Amino acid sequence: MPAPMGNQRRQSLRDVFQGIITRAAEWPADVLLIAGDLFEHDRVTRDTLAFLVTEFNRIPDTAIFIAPGNHDPCLPNSPYFTEAWPPNVHIFTKPEWESRSACQGNVTVHGFGFDAPYITKNPFGQLWIPEKRQSELHLAVAHGSERSHQPPDREDYAPFSAKDVAVPGLDYLALGHFHHMQEISGDFDTRIFYAGSPEGLSFKETGEHVHLEIEVEEGRLTVTPVPSARIRYFDETLFCDEFKSSQEVIETIRGYIQSLDTKPIGRMTLTGACDAAIKNEMGFIHDATALEFEYLELVDNTAPIEDYDELAREDTSMGVFVAALNREIAESANAGRITMLKRARELGVAAFRDRNVEIHGLERG
Numbered sequence: 001m002p003a004p005m006g007n008q009r010r011q012s013l014r015d016v017f018q019g020i021i022t023r024a025a026e027w028p029a030d031v032l033l034i035a036g037d038l039f040e041h042d043r044v045t046r047d048t049l050a051f052l053v054t055e056f057n058r059i060p061d062t063a064i065f066i067a068p069g070n071h072d073p074c075l076p077n078s079p080y081f082t083e084a085w086p087p088n089v090h091i092f093t094k095p096e097w098e099s100r101s102a103c104q105g106n107v108t109v110h111g112f113g114f115d116a117p118y119i120t121k122n123p124f125g126q127l128w129i130p131e132k133r134q135s136e137l138h139l140a141v142a143h144g145s146e147r148s149h150q151p152p153d154r155e156d157y158a159p160f161s162a163k164d165v166a167v168p169g170l171d172y173l174a175l176g177h178f179h180h181m182q183e184i185s186g187d188f189d190t191r192i193f194y195a196g197s198p199e200g201l202s203f204k205e206t207g208e209h210v211h212l213e214i215e216v217e218e219g220r221l222t223v224t225p226v227p228s229a230r231i232r233y234f235d236e237t238l239f240c241d242e243f244k245s246s247q248e249v250i251e252t253i254r255g256y257i258q259s260l261d262t263k264p265i266g267r268m269t270l271t272g273a274c275d276a277a278i279k280n281e282m283g284f285i286h287d288a289t290a291l292e293f294e295y296l297e298l299v300d301n302t303a304p305i306e307d308y309d310e311l312a313r314e315d316t317s318m319g320v321f322v323a324a325l326n327r328e329i330a331e332s333a334n335a336g337r338i339t340m341l342k343r344a345r346e347l348g349v350a351a352f353r354d355r356n357v358e359i360h361g362l363e364r365g
Contacts, residue, residue, distance in 0.1 A: 034067070036067050070118070097127050142174075147160065207232070240302050286298040
């Protein structure tokens, strides 16, 4: 994205964080759990650290517990060691479980922190909760990859199985690393949640993002996802085969986002066979729809509409191929077979031209 848009994203993330701190102050929250990747170690600035300290100082009566992850590990030069954090902030700096008391001793928070981008030892499975009083609450906060919920496109860090960490006596485990909210359930009593990132960070992270609010009453935990994102990512593919004019493309793009309650950061990929008149108007299509978005990336993957009769007259191997398919299509009386032959012709010509073609529905099987 251009630099001004990057700066807007940076401010949006700050606004989201401020909103969570404001909610913690107004509630008021007894405990705030941050399950790692609060910042990027390699890129964090003095200004960002000053912002974080200022925000934490706004909630002096809330106990804040941070479990550093793979992006903000506790390296020797980490801001977690070098910064003067407010007294209500506790950072778990070692790859081993540590227990801290909060709320006049009625709450115990357990946690550990990454000591390198790849943690040097994995404490999951080693947590133990001593026998507790009936009114006592045990929480844990950590960063890692629960194996049964590992997204296929993400690396695993401190991998573990939920059943190994959901030890008797642990009431709630707050997890970081996966960027979408999900509950990890199983044959255990511990409530386990990934809150996800409170706002999407890339086109891979579309949809709603939240922070989690946990209330405890008479030993019962209620977990409430609260929408927190100021901006959403939007990523769609639009097939252009049937469009006759650029206006049809514009109206379709507008229709995609009418149901959203905020302007998204959008990537719209146009694909399929496209009339030359439309292909020549890509700049106009972008500018005509850009106002509907915070930012729009329009990707033109369309191909020109092929003249198969003209191609069949070529004295080339592609011409021979197209002529053969043209004859089969003309001689066939079965509508399904005609559709299949036309698709085969399209794919064959794309292969001859060394051009990618979007896969349709059942073809993925």
